[in-house]
């Protein structure tokens with residue numbers, strides 16, 4: 821079957837080369853060479869502001885996409901911080917600004933990540949915002965590959981890498 825006319829759209833597996841920079845042109849992420857990000861389109865597997873701008877692209881197409889915070893990782897909530905006593909954390913745990921801390925919600929049991937925003941000898945302030953909240957995101961993307969998903973991938977709503985299991 822010839823699939824050279826596949827385009828990015830719902831229920832298509834997209835392989836994406838990308839470079840992500842912020843306002844100050846500082847590069848903060850990029851796909852590995854020859855290891856594009858692979859995702860199933862139409863299932864909110866990537867941020868909405870990027871996903872919708874890729875619709876209709878073909879293999880080899882390149883595009884610059886600017887994503888505002890509300891279509892990316894959301895606005896930064898200045899109230900979404902909390903102070904803890906330093907003694908709450910094991911003394912062996914090295915903490916510095918930006919250290920990610922896994923937290924568990926007692927009620928839901930869900931794990932999520934917070935970041936050390938400030939600290940001194942007595943206290944630690946954790947920031948629960950996503951580190952890219954409030955940032956405008958500048959993506960440079962190239963469609964490296966497109967393919968039809970398997971039935972399992974559609975049923976699960978995500979790509980299955982080799983060795984993937986549940």
Ligand SMILES: [Zn+2]
Nearest residue numbers: 976978980986
């Ligand atoms: Zn799965």
